Amino acid sequence: MPSDEILVVTGEASGDLHAAPVVEELTERVPGLTFFGTGGRLMMAAGVELLADVDQLAVIGFSDIPRVLPRVLHLRRSILKRIRERRIPLAILVDYPGFNLNLARALKRLPDPPKILYYIAPQVWAWGPRRIETIRRLVDMMAVVLPFEADLFRAAGVPVTFVGHPLIDELNVLPQVSPTILSGRLDRIVQPAKGGSNGGGLALLPGSRRKEVTRHLPVMLRAAELLRARLRELTVAVGCAPNLDERLYRSLVGDIRWVTLWKDSRALLASATAAAICSGTATLEAALLGVPQVVVYRTSRLNYHLIKRFIRLSRIALVNLVAGEELVVELLQRDLKAERLAEELEPLLTSNRAAEDMKTGYEKVRTLLGEGGAARKVAGIAMELLAEK
Numbered sequence: 001m002p003s004d005e006i007l008v009v010t011g012e013a014s015g016d017l018h019a020a021p022v023v024e025e026l027t028e029r030v031p032g033l034t035f036f037g038t039g040g041r042l043m044m045a046a047g048v049e050l051l052a053d054v055d056q057l058a059v060i061g062f063s064d065i066p067r068v069l070p071r072v073l074h075l076r077r078s079i080l081k082r083i084r085e086r087r088i089p090l091a092i093l094v095d096y097p098g099f100n101l102n103l104a105r106a107l108k109r110l111p112d113p114p115k116i117l118y119y120i121a122p123q124v125w126a127w128g129p130r131r132i133e134t135i136r137r138l139v140d141m142m143a144v145v146l147p148f149e150a151d152l153f154r155a156a157g158v159p160v161t162f163v164g165h166p167l168i169d170e171l172n173v174l175p176q177v178s179p180t181i182l183s184g185r186l187d188r189i190v191q192p193a194k195g196g197s198n199g200g201g202l203a204l205l206p207g208s209r210r211k212e213v214t215r216h217l218p219v220m221l222r223a224a225e226l227l228r229a230r231l232r233e234l235t236v237a238v239g240c241a242p243n244l245d246e247r248l249y250r251s252l253v254g255d256i257r258w259v260t261l262w263k264d265s266r267a268l269l270a271s272a273t274a275a276a277i278c279s280g281t282a283t284l285e286a287a288l289l290g291v292p293q294v295v296v297y298r299t300s301r302l303n304y305h306l307i308k309r310f311i312r313l314s315r316i317a318l319v320n321l322v323a324g325e326e327l328v329v330e331l332l333q334r335d336l337k338a339e340r341l342a343e344e345l346e347p348l349l350t351s352n353r354a355a356e357d358m359k360t361g362y363e364k365v366r367t368l369l370g371e372g373g374a375a376r377k378v379a380g381i382a383m384e385l386l387a388e389k
Helices: 013-029 041-045 062-086 097-108 130-138 147-155 167-173 210-230 246-253 265-271 281-289 301-310 318-323 338-350 352-368 374-388
Strands: 005-009 034-039 048-053 090-094 115-119 141-144 160-162 181-183 201-205 235-239 259-262 274-278 293-297 329-332
Touching: 005 013, 005 062, 005 097, 013 034, 013 041, 013 090, 013 115, 013 374, 034 041, 034 062, 041 048, 048 062, 062 097, 090 097, 090 374, 097 115, 097 130, 115 374, 130 147, 141 147, 141 374, 147 160, 147 318, 167 265, 167 281, 167 374, 201 210, 201 265, 210 235, 210 246, 210 274, 210 293, 210 338, 235 265, 246 259, 259 265, 265 281, 274 281, 274 338, 281 293, 281 318, 281 352, 293 318, 293 338, 318 352, 329 338, 338 352
Parallel strands: 005 034, 005 090, 034 048, 090 115, 115 141, 141 160, 201 235, 201 274, 235 259, 274 293, 293 329
Antiparallel strands: 181 259
């Protein structure tokens, strides 16, 4: 008989955030189920036995792979050993394609393989069609969160369900009162106002990985300094990723007295007038919250040249990809300069017309991302797959 355990694997903080509600839904429906795998504090709080923490697994680019490879190989062996011994009926793989697709391949070679539900698809639309064929052979059901992905997978013969984006639900439960935030100084706590008479509050979201923060935050701070020379009452705040030590941000902010550090990036974004955002899911968060934005991204020269050999997109920001047009400016690699970033942000802080035009485009994105209930729908798919074992 198959066991009552389910494997759940994700390798990044965003996956932890999106997978935990699925575990909670399944636990409520079938109280006897238990879960093991990889995740973060939210998965642990949901009752998942963690074999590895996402902080140990996150990879930002090709050049970082050697650093995590020994840990990843050990993790893979541990998962496969447990699957064989306990006849696990279902594996829920969440994003993290470099590891999860290899794991799916190994799982399918087992004598009694588990059903495989893949939640939050690999970006096959960016990396080309070869991964789609791999997915078609390995995955029993894709649960996708971007609307155009469903058509792409369906056309390739992959079983797929569009469940809507989990952000729809996650942003509906944002706290109504902004949390206390840590200032850029070590000796005081402040609660800044939303904005000033010359423009309003600027949010800086430099990313959720250490190298993203070290590459993006200095240029963001310099851009903010240029803006404050013209908009003297502009308030500036930095969103801190929960998986990173606050000392990283403090070291980069230094003794700048006009910058505050927020522990809750979403609450910060919800209170901002405009934002500079590292490319990623946060660009969709800004769109759903109606916050005008400029998207930035810079990686190492090696990673950039390697990626350019494979990636097939003219845009990288998710908000632009969902909209099917360039709603927001993207400043990438050499284009990411403080002067240019300040130039693009200023009208979003000072011009009602520029901000409203962008917010109008956001309405299209909001409609395309679905009506909510992603975790509930994924749990329903999981139950159907379990019934087939």
